[in-house]
Amino acid sequence: MSKKENSIWQLITALTSITVVATIALSCVYLATKEPIKQIKIAKDNAAKVMVLPGFDPASGVFVQTKALPEGLKDSLTVTLAYMNNQLFGAAVATHTNIAFSGRFDIMVGFDHEGNILNTEVLGHQETPGLGDKIDKKKDKFPLQFAGRTPKEKPLSVRKDGGDIDAITAATISSRAFCNAVNYAYQAYQMVLQDAEIINNNNITEKEENHE
C-alpha cells in the first residue's frame, strides 16, 4: 500500500487489469473443463436412457432424437425414440418442471410404445434434503409408483388434487411437480409420435425438429 493518495486513473487501471487477468485465467479453465463437463452430461444422459427403458438393448437398437414443446413450457423437451428391429420400442423423454419447491428439476421418463410409463430417473434437482429429495428413488419409494401408469386417460396427479399418486409426506409441492413433469413428457411423446407416423416408412435417421 502506498502512502500517497492514488489518482483515479491508477485506481481504474488497477481494477481493470486485475479483472482482465482474472477473466483470461478463468477462460482458460473454462476451455479446459468444457469437454469433460459435456462428456459427463452425455454419459449421464445415456445411462439414464438405458435405465428408464428396461428391456431395451442399446447394442442392437437405435435411438432417434427429436424435440417437442408441450403447451405451457418454455424450453422444448428432448424425446429419444427407441427402435428395436425397426419397430418402435418406446421413448425416453428428458423432461423438467419449474413449479418445484426450489426451482427447476430435471427427470428422464421412459414410456413403452403404448404410452405406459416404464421407469423414471432423476437427472438433477435442488429439492430440500430429507423432504423433496425423496423424488430420487435412492432415497424413497415415491418414484417407483409411476411404473405401469399412464397419463393417457387423465393427467397424473397427487391424491390431494384428486389423482391417485401418493405424495411424499410433507413434500406435496415436489410430488406435484414430479407428476407435472411426467405429464409434459407424455405430451411431448405423443406430439412426436403423431409426426413419426408420417415419416415411419422412411429410413430412421438422426433428425432435429422443433414443434412450436
Added chain:
Amino acid sequence: MNKVELITRGLIKENPTLIMVLGLCPSLAVTTSAINGIGMGLATTFVLMCSNTLISMLRKVIPNKVRIPIFVVVFAAFVSMIDLVMQAYIPALSASLGLFIPLIAVNCIVFARAESFAIKNKIFDSALDGLGMGLGFTLALFLIGSVREILGNGSIFDYRFMENSEILVFVLAPGAFFVMGFIIATIRFFQAKKN
C-alpha cells in the same frame, strides 16, 4: 509466529466457524451430510489458499481505495475455477453443493483473512494461514455434517447403521441451527471451565 502455529491456530484456537463464528451460511446450508461438509470445506480451503497467496503477492500494488472490489474479483475468479473443475471431475458432489460453491466468493472467512492477514503479511505465511483457516473450516463443517447425518439420517458417509430411529428434523433447516448452536455452546462451556 512460527510456521506450524500458523496452520494449527486456524484449526483449533481460532477456528473460523466454531470460535470466530464466521461464514455461517455455508456451515449451516451444506452440512446435511459429512461428505458434503468435507467437500465444501476443501473447496473453500483451495480458494482461501489461492486468494491469500495472490493478494499477499499484490499487496504492494493494490491501491487501498479499491482493495475491496479487487479482493472480490480475485475470490470470484478462483471460485468459478474450482466450480468448473468440480463439475468436470466430481459431478455428484458439485451437484449436491450447488449454489453454495459460487457463494464461497462472498464467504466472510475468505474476506476476513484477506483483509486482516494477507494484505499485511508475506506470501508464504499468507498461504499457510489460508491453509490453516481452510482446514479449520473443513473440520467444523465435517463435525456439524456428521452430527446431522448420524442423527437425521442414521448414517455416516452414506453408510447406514440405524434404521427407523432417525430424527428427520436434523437434516432439515432447523436441525442445522440446533446442532451448530449446541456445538458452539459446548465449546464455550469447556472454555469457561478451563479459565
Added chain:
Amino acid sequence: MEYYILMILGAVLVNNIILAQFLGICPFMGVSGKMSTAVGMGAALLFVMTLSTMVTTLVYNYVLVPLELVYLQTVIFILIIAALVQALEIVLKKVSPSLYNALGIFLPLITTNCAVLGIAITVTLKSFSLIDATLFTMFTALGFCVAIIIFAGIREQLELVNIPKGMKGIPIALITVGILALAFMGFANLA
C-alpha cells in the same frame, strides 16, 4: 393472479431466505440485536437486492447467454453488485441525506452479503422473465425483513432472561432461529 399469490407465500413464508435457504445469515445474526437496526438492514437489503437482481437478470439474459459467457457469471454479478452498492451510496448521500443516514451504514455490509449474490444466481436458475424476477426478489427480501424483525423482537426479550453462561450470545441465538425455522416449516402445506 394465483401465480403471484403462490409466489408471495413461497418466497416469504415457505421458502424463507433465512429460515429455509440459509442465505444472508451473517447480517441476520449481526444486526438483529436491536429492533431499529434490524428494520434498517431489512430495508437496505430490500432496496439493493431488488435493484441488483434487475440489473443482473438483464445482463444474464441479454449479454451472458447470447455470448455464451455464462461461466463468467459469478465474477460479473459480484462486480455489478459492488458497483451498484457504491453508486447507491453516492446517490443516496446527494439526493436524500435522511435516507442515507438511516441506511448508509448497512450498505457496505451488503457488498459481501451472500443473500444478494445468492438470489441473483437463483433467479437465473429459475428462468424468470424480468418482471417475475424482480417481484420474486422483492418478496424474498420481504421474507428477510419478516424473519429479522420477528427475530429482533425475540432477541430483545432474550437479553432479559437468565441463561447458562455457555449458551449466551450466538448459541442461544442459533437455537432460537432453529425454533423459528421449525415454526415456519408449518407453512409448507400452504402452497
